[in-house]
Amino acid sequence: MKVSTRGRYALRVMIDLAEHSGGEYIAMREIAARQAISLKYLERILPSLVEAGIIEGVQGKGGGYRLLKQPGEISVGEILRLTEGELAPVSCDSCVGQLPCTRTADCRTKPMWDELKRVINDYLDSVTIEALMKQ
């Protein structure tokens, strides 16, 4: 039941970008230094955020990254789903599709896991990067 560094680092980058952006591009090297995160490691985390259209990366001298959306319009849930994968506490694919389920007692817990997933996602979707900045 842990969120890994991928997701936590991504959040820190988003906050950093939001705080230091006046529209110009920010080199990832700066952020890596500021946040004390390996540049190479960050390099492997960011593409999913670019792909999703949340940030933009520009090559060349003076290039770097920039937010494409307002901090108030980016939710924590969004970032974590992109970097961590689905925020589901249990991956219960084993039951899905094959009915009747072979593990009765196990599937009796499925509605609860589904609801837990909903609770988690609802909360994380309600928090924005902007809200985090104001802490």
Place this chain on the structure above:
Amino acid sequence: MKVSTRGRYALRVMIDLAEHSGGEYIAMREIAARQAISLKYLERILPSLVEAGIIEGVQGKGGGYRLLKQPGEISVGEILRLTEGELAPVSCDSCVGQLPCTRTADCRTKPMWDELKRVINDYLDSVTIEALMKQ
């Protein structure tokens, strides 16, 4: 962000015990067979539940396990905390104790993680074994 088999198995055992108990003791071998879980593996999961006074184990012929509380008085959160450890999405001990925190941006996320933990625990504490049985 996953709940491991330890917690999931423990829940299945609790449901099984609740369903098959008329006060008598149930051999763990029966449950292992019924739930298709390795007996040896179960043997290592149960002690924490015994220690917490949720179930009782009796040795000797005719012995086995039994619930010590009503299914309606045992919460899922309780079982998972005993078998999985603390249900916190982030173990942010690094900041605690040392002020001022060295990672400003990271700690800006702490209140959110705390709240997420609360949300998760609140939900899981609201669901009882009895409720699961009725699914």
Place this chain on the structure above:
DNA sequence: ACAATTACCTATTGACATGGTAGGTAATTG
């Protein structure tokens, strides 16, 4: 006495995920 059963211990294994490190090429831009 005997069989059943939990209680408790150690050790090992295979698979997988995590959290990086290292090094390179290509493309783009001021």
Place this chain on the structure above:
DNA sequence: CAATTACCTACCATGTCAATAGGTAATTGT
């Protein structure tokens, strides 16, 4: 020409998960 992202491969060390295996001891009903 230098800076910078984009994208790639490969590797590694550590830890966790999910068991498996085997044993001893203690307890209990019959």
